[in-house]
Amino acid sequence: MNSSSDEQSSAVDDCAIRVVDAPRVAAVRERMPAGQDLDDTAEVFGLLSDPGRLRLLLALLEGEMCVCDLAAVSGQSESAVSHALRLLRAHRVVTARRAGRMAFYRLEDAHVRMLLDLALAHTEHTQAIHPERDGNH
Amino acid sequence: MNSSSDEQSSAVDDCAIRVVDAPRVAAVRERMPAGQDLDDTAEVFGLLSDPGRLRLLLALLEGEMCVCDLAAVSGQSESAVSHALRLLRAHRVVTARRAGRMAFYRLEDAHVRMLLDLALAHTEHTQAIHPERDGNH
């Protein structure tokens, strides 16, 4: 997870980089999403690129949960979970509902939910295809 | 992108962490994918979490391309592209076809292709909803 994509300056036009299939390059460049959109997308994937956060989000797929249960489910310290949730909150992937001194988190981002569902379906699918991998490494 | 998930030791049973909704915690834990699968999934998301690699992969969605054209399309140095492709190759996300001194890369992983399609659809969709975002930041 990082940021870059500063206008992806026109290296092609500048002739700084040589090209083999020029029309193809132009066409693909045409369809390439804008720099900011790419950065945003990469950032979302970055949020999903940590096993700890992945566990939290998968747990939240089925409904809201409080911080301490999330810590138990994901096998992380409550501090680590809190930090992770803060990051996810900052990106509006989850939201918190406070009830007394507890905080209940829920998955708020439909796009992330789809990505998680897809990933989950994939692991279950490959599990079915390659059962020799018993998942315990 | 990192690795962890060492057996996610049974903090629940150890009573090291207190739990509010015990049955819920048990049920979610039951459905949680195995540690290795989670690590693998996180790793895939990690591969997609860099704008540069994202550009390369999006370019490859439409067919194979040589390294120099990928550099042109993605606005990166050829060295950076080569390093990125090596990483993607190591994870079998892309494969190389060599023709003379050129190397043509293609997207090889169906799961990654689906994730990219989904992400692409999402940016196009939000583009349609929020046209005020012109993508130039």
Place this chain on the structure above:
DNA sequence: TCAATATATGAACAGTTCTTCAGATGAGCA
């Protein structure tokens, strides 16, 4: 064989990320 070209690689550095620890905040309760 030699030079030029396309890609690959290694090492090193800067920047980022994750975890941990210590302490802060703030709600509930005696």
Place this chain on the structure above:
DNA sequence: TGCTCATCTGAAGAACTGTTCATATATTGA
């Protein structure tokens, strides 16, 4: 009010990531 509990936060260090520069490999054509 003072105490406990659930969560949050900041700072610090270790580990990781991405880029660059220099150089290596390998193929083509002269």
